[in-house]
Amino acid sequence: MTLGRLSPRDFAQRLAAEGLPVRIEPFTVRVRSDIPALASGLRLHYAAYDLAEDGFADFHVQIARRRALRRWIRPQADFVFDGARPFKPLPLAQAYPMFEWGFNWCIANHCHQYVMIHAAVMERDDRALVMAAPPGSGKSTLCAGLVCSGWRLLSDELALIDPDRLALIPVPRPISLKNASIEVIRRYAPDGVIGPAAHDTHKGTVAHLRAPEASVLRAGEPARPGWVVFPRWEAGAPARLAPRTKARAVLGLMENSFNYSNLARRAFDTLTRLVDRSDCFDFSYGVLEDAAACFGKLEPPAW
Amino acid sequence: MPYRLADQVALGPDWPDECVVYDGGSASTHVVTTDAMQVLRVIRSGAGLLPDILRGLDLTGERAEQAEAAEAVQAMLAEFSRLGLVLVRSG
Numbered sequence: 092m093t094l095g096r097l098s099p100r101d102f103a104q105r106l107a108a109e110g111l112p113v114r115i116e117p118f119t120v121r122v123r124s125d126i127p128a129l130a131s132g133l134r135l136h137y138a139a140y141d142l143a144e145d146g147f148a149d150f151h152v153q154i155a156r157r158r159a160l161r162r163w164i165r166p167q168a169d170f171v172f173d174g175a176r177p178f179k180p181l182p183l184a185q186a187y188p189m190f191e192w193g194f195n196w197c198i199a200n201h202c203h204q205y206v207m208i209h210a211a212v213m214e215r216d217d218r219a220l221v222m223a224a225p226p227g228s229g230k231s232t233l234c235a236g237l238v239c240s241g242w243r244l245l246s247d248e249l250a251l252i253d254p255d256r257l258a259l260i261p262v263p264r265p266i267s268l269k270n271a272s273i274e275v276i277r278r279y280a281p282d283g284v285i286g287p288a289a290h291d292t293h294k295g296t297v298a299h300l301r302a303p304e305a306s307v308l309r310a311g312e313p314a315r316p317g318w319v320v321f322p323r324w325e326a327g328a329p330a331r332l333a334p335r336t337k338a339r340a341v342l343g344l345m346e347n348s349f350n351y352s353n354l355a356r357r358a359f360d361t362l363t364r365l366v367d368r369s370d371c372f373d374f375s376y377g378v379l380e381d382a383a384a385c386f387g388k389l390e391p392p393a394w
Numbered sequence: 395m396p397y398r399l400a401d402q403v404a405l406g407p408d409w410p411d412e413c414v415v416y417d418g419g420s421a422s423t424h425v426v427t428t429d430a431m432q433v434l435r436v437i438r439s440g441a442g443l444l445p446d447i448l449r450g451l452d453l454t455g456e457r458a459e460q461a462e463a464a465e466a467v468q469a470m471l472a473e474f475s476r477l478g479l480v481l482v483r484s485g
Contacts, residue, residue, distance in 0.1 A: 338412035338425045345423055352421055356404055359416035359423060363406040 095138030103130045110153070112143040116310035117251075117260055118202075120194060121148035124186070126168060129154050132187030135286050136265040136299060139307045150197045154186050172197060185289045188297050191267060195248055198262070199349040205251040205260065206361045207349040212245035212259050213237050218317025218391045219259040221250050221369070223347040226294075229324025229376070232272040235300050236379045237386055239280035244306040245314060254354075254361040257368070258313035263306040265299035273298045279379050316368040317391055319344065323375045330381035332372040332389075340371035368394055396442035396483040397471060403479050405434055419478055433470050434479065442483060444468065 094102070094113060103125075105111050110123030111133070124130070153171040157180055167180035170193035177196065181189050199207055210223035211234035220242070224230040231247055238244045245261040253260055268276055268285070273296065276283060284301035319340050320332070335343070344362050345351050351358045370392050376382035402418030413431040415424045426434070436450035444464065453463050474480040 336411045337409045338406075338414045341406070341414050342423065342425060355421060356402075356416060356418050359404060359406070359414075363414060367407050367409075 092142050092144070093138060094134065094140055094142060097142075099134065102134055103127070106130050106133070110151070112146075112148050113137055114141040114143045115194075115264060116262060118149040118198070118262070119143040119147060120150045120152060120197070122152050122154070122190065124154040124190075126154055126156060126183060126186045128184060129168075129186040129190060132190070132286055132299075135284065136301050139304045150194070150201075152190070152193060152197065154190055154193075156183065170196075181292070185292055187286070188267070188289050188292060188299070191265065191299065194264075198249055198251075202251065203350050203353055204253075206254060206351070206354055206358045208250040208252070208344055209248065209347045209349065210250040210344075211247050212250045212261075212314075213242035214245055214259070214261075214314040215242050215317075216391060217315055219245065219314035220318045220320060220386070220389075221259065221316070221344075221365075222320045222322050222374075223250070223344055224322050225347065228322055229272075230322055231267055231269065232275055232324065232379060233322050233376070233382055235266045235268060235272070235276045235283070236279055236383050238266065238300075238303060238306070239276070239283055240383045240387065242386075243309060243314075244302050249349075252361055252365060253313065254357055256313065257361065257364050258315065260313050261306070261310045263302045263310050265301055267294075268298050268300055270295045275379055276300060316365045317370070318389060319366055319369045319371045320374050321372070323373070324377065325375050326377055328375045328377040330374075330376040330378070330385040332374050332385060335371045335373050337366045337371055340366045340369070368392065395444075397437055397447070397475075397480045398442055398483050399434065399438045400478055400481050403434075405431065405438065415479060417477070417479060422477075424477065424479070429466075430470055430474075433467060434474070437480060444471075447471075 107125035110121045112121045155169045155171050157167040166183040168183050168186045169176045169180045170178050210221050213220045244263045247266040251260040286299045288296050288298040290296050321343050341362050404416040406414035441447045441450040
C-alpha cells in the first residue's frame with residue numbers, strides 16, 4: 092500500500108502516533124511527527140512510496156517540536172535520530188527540508204556498505220550518469236532538468252555504489268532546489284510538482300521537486316556505470332562537455348566522497364572500476380535547455 | 395639497492411594518459427604518469443635491482459638515450475621511495 096492511499100486524517104494520526112514506515116528504496120525509514128508542515132510535505136512528495144508493513148526500519152527519525160517557551164515564541168523543531176539530536180533546531184516552517192537533510196545525514200553516516208559520493212545520479216538506457224560536484228555547482232538544477240527531460244532519477248544528492256556489483260543503487264527522492272533554481276525549473280518543467288518554499292534556511296530559499304513516479308516505481312533497478320561528469324554552472328557559459336582524464340575523475344569522485352577514507356582500498360578499487368567503465372567529462376553550462384540538449388546527445392561508452 | 399613495492403600499495407588500471415595508485419599506509423591516492431605506472435608494475439613483477447627494472451621496461455634506443463632513461467628511472471625510484479610507495483629491501 093502506498094502512502095497516497097491513506098486518508099489525510101489517517102496519515103496525520105499514524106505519523107504523529109507510531110510513525111509511518113516509508114519504503115524509500117533501498118531503505119525503510121520510520122518517521123514520526125505531529126508537525127502539519129511535515130505531514131503535508133510527506134503527503135505531497137511521498138504519495139507513490141510504499142508503506143513498509145513488515146515492522147522493520149533502517150532508520151527511526153522524529154521531527155519533534157521544541158517544548159516550553161519555544162512552543163509559542165518562534166517555534167522550532169528538532170531532528171531526532173534514535174533518541175539523539177545531532178543538529179541544532181530549525182524553525183518549524185523548515186520541518187520538511189529538515190527531514191530531507193536529516194535523512195541524507197542518516198544515509199551518509201551509516202551506510203558504509205556502499206561507496207557514497209555527493210552526486211546526482213540519473214539513468215538512460217541502463218547507463219548511469221554520475222554528476223559529482225560540491226554545493227553551488229548547479230548540480231541539482233541540472234539533475235531536475237534532465238529528470239524532467241526523460242532521464243530516470245536515481246538520486247539528487249547521494250550516489251550509492253555497490254562495490255560487489257559495481258552498480259549504482261537508486262534512492263529516488265525529491266530534488267532539492269535552491270534560490271533561483273526554483274523558478275528555472277518552474278519555467279523549464281511547468282508540469283513538475285514543486286512543494287512550498289522554505290525561506291531563510293542555511294541554503295537560502297529551498298523547495299523540493301517531486302521525484303517522477305516512474306523513477307519511484309523502478310527504484311529496485313540498479314544501473315550500470317556510463318558517464319562521470321563534473322558540472323559547473325557559469326552565467327552565460329555555453330554548454331560544453333570537455334573530456335577529463337580517468338585519473339582526474341577518480342580524484343574528483345574521491346573529493347566528493349563521504350566515506351572514501353573509511354572504506355580505503357575497497358573505495359579505491361570501486362572508484363577506479365567505475366571510472367574505467369565510464370566516459371568522464373567536465374561540464375560547464377549557463378542555460379538549462381542547452382545543457383539538457385547536450386546530455387541528450389551523449390553516446391554510451393562502447394563496453 | 396633492491397626495491398620492492400610497499401605492501402599496502404595498490405595499482406589502478408592502465409589508462410592512456412595518467413594513472414592512479416593507492417597507498418594504504420598513508421591512505422593517499424596518487425596520480426602518476428603512465429611511465430611511472432610502468433615502473434611500478436615492473437617492480438611489482440619482481441624486478442628489484444635497477445638493471446632488472448630497466449630490462450623489464452624494455453627500453454630501446456642508443457646507449458646515451460638509455461643512460462638518460464636510467465637516470466629518469468632512478469629519479470622516479472627516489473620519489474617513490476620518498477612517498478613510501480616503494481621500499482628498499484634489506485639484505
